[in-house]
Amino acid sequence: MARAPLGRQQLLDAARAELVAGSGTVDLNALKRRSGLSTGALYHHFGSKAGLLVAIYEEFHAGLVAAIADETIADSIGWGTRERARTRNFVAYHFADPLSELLLGPISTEPEVAELEAAALARIIESAGRNIRTGQQSGELDPAIDPDLAGACVMGALRHGIAEQLRRHPRPSVDEATEGLWRFIAAAVGADRL
Template structure:
């Protein structure tokens, strides 16, 4: 992955820190102080404060997509084993990023972020439907299940299930959370 221009990355890093410290809010004066850059740099790189939030979300989502990509999973295992591992990667990514809870529970309400999330969920849902259909073709999943509907339900369960588990006090371990989510997936697909 190409490295972002220095000022841009400084602003992204400062925004992540400010979001965490500000419980989902970014104060421009604090952002300038933390990044050591001017408001002009913010507008140059992102166009607006909303554009900066969009970039933070896009960076988070790109990391998630990379964490659960097919090339991170073994090819020589059953569909269920591979997808159980993918679920674990999904949970580990969210639990490993301190910004995940804010992004999924608070920042996602920002209109620009909500629009991005909708697009991201749509792409993940389509990929899940194709994946389930392939599992049906391979004989691992009941062919009577509507693959596209199951994909939509599973992505919805993952999205809202991980947000709920991130809010829990005490937070479950990565293994516990992944197993809980996998049980929902396995149940939906009658595995």
């Protein structure tokens, strides 16, 4: 992924650090100090503080989509093995980003971010439905399950499940979190019965 222009990237990096330090809030004076840029630069690149949060969320979501993309997983393996690997990539991505807990928690309630997250989740749910349908066509998943409903239920639960895993102290390992989430997914789509 190409890096943003210098001032824009400085603000993004500084805002990410400030969000982590401020448990989900960004003080403009602290952002100016950390980035070495003026408030005018913020407005030039993002239009507002909300625009900055939107850019951070978009960057996070683009990274997540890349981490769980089909290209990251061997194509020749069965549905269950492939989707377990995708679940692991999903967990590893969230565990590696210190903003994950905040983006799934307090920041997600910001109106601009909530709107983006709803649209992103809708796209992921649609993709999950197609994915489940493919598993049904290959005979690996229960054909009686409504793939679109199952995709919505699984993705909603996965989003809240990862948020729960991120809040735990001590945090489970990537493998432990993956196993817990995978057991739910497999049961929800009937993969544990075939």
